[in-house]
Amino acid sequence: METVGGLIAALKAIGLNYGFLLDTAERTAFLRGLRVSLELCVLTIPVSLAAGALLAAMLTSGRRVLAAPARAFVELTRNTPTLVQLYCGFLVLNMLITQWLGQHGGSNPLTPFFWVVLVVSLHKAVFHAEALRAGIEAVPRVTLEAARSLGFSRRQMLARVELPLAVRFALPALVNNLVDLVKMTALASAIAVGDVTYESIMIWTQRDNVLELLLLILAWFGLLTWLVSVAGRWLERRLRMPGYGQ
Template identity: 35%
Template sequence: MTYTPRKPSILSRIPWWLLAITLLFVLGLWGITGDTGYSQIFRALSGGIATTLWVTAVAFFAATILGLLIALARTSGNRILVELATFYVEIIRGIPVLVFLFYVAFVGAPAMVGGVNWLLQPFDTAITVRQFDFVWRAIVALTICYSAFIAEIFRAGIEAVDRGQIEAARALGFSRWKCFRLIIFPQALRTILPPLANDFVSMIKDSALVSALGVQDITQLGKVYSSGTFLFFETYNVVAFLYLTMTISLSLLVRWLERHLRQKRY
């Protein structure tokens, strides 16, 4: 008589940490919906969810495009482009995000407005610094900061592609653009996507820094509400719950993406 091992149940295959997180989420959701005070706090902060997601999505999209251009410059082989791109990456990565946020908001923005007004002199018109909304100043700052990190992700993915394939494509008469589009980028994408998605999760957390500029995101609304009601414990419980819901959901999506790409590769 042969022994047939029993197939493990679905519950036994679920990681304990995921069960614990699910339990915390259920308890948090039950607490918010079942308590009048927490429900009121949630309604007061819910308007900041759209701002947080908007700032994160726009900044991350722009940072991805800029990071790709910088990575292409670093891997171009042109000495001037390589040096300029490397200088940009090293300088930006060495400045804390909050410091750079203040720099862009209170130094870069007036300088940009001054440059625009200089260009508009022949048209006898001008704009003021107040017209440069703080939301867009925050987006510009996050874009520049994260473009340096994303550039390194793209560079690592591009350099991970076997040089023999690139040389073979060039030998067959492929242009640099065609070689990148058909040979390099599709293979590099599998290496790039997981850390790129992790950077998106990190940007959601770092977007809380824009509250220092008065942008009405989740953190800023929580700060205003708690200072007016003195319900600091309850308010920041809801703030933490909202951020955890967004970041953990995206983290689970990243894990699924990594597993899917690994299976597809092999």
């Protein structure tokens, strides 16, 4: 702790006030915010990818009853702001659910954290879906004909041939989407989810150290997005197939 105190004193000498780190309550709140932001990323990444794969399958199914609703959802979601979607989900849908459950003697179990995960995941899922759709359509026709000659059904072709190849084709776009998703989790503070942004706001309203906390927020999200980028580059090398995309 003495080392931390010395570092804080040195930073104060150059005009940066990080004294909140010496306050147990404020330090605990800030660290909790870091953890919540990390939890949001860990949850939204797989949920968005799963939803994106489902939407891509619907878009390329060749069945209008599946493709039309998926296309409508994609257009509505990607053409409206994420923050507006979050407000509509939490302030409108959540309120209607609460009222309906209240009329039937129940309570609403859906938390603001849940709505952030759901809305952010679905918002980025439509971008994943478009990237995967492009990847599916890029699968060579001869590959599909070979699968048909082996007796693969449409579902088997999608699961065993098209999606695995589409992921490889679309991986750079998917990684870019995930980097944007990590940054988008900062919207959680808009509905009072205690992520790093929200906790920082609570601290700087008392200490007037906006610059110092913003620098920490930038560093934290920079670290998270860098880790996603590194993982994406590793996957690109790992999943690269000779003869495809060369």
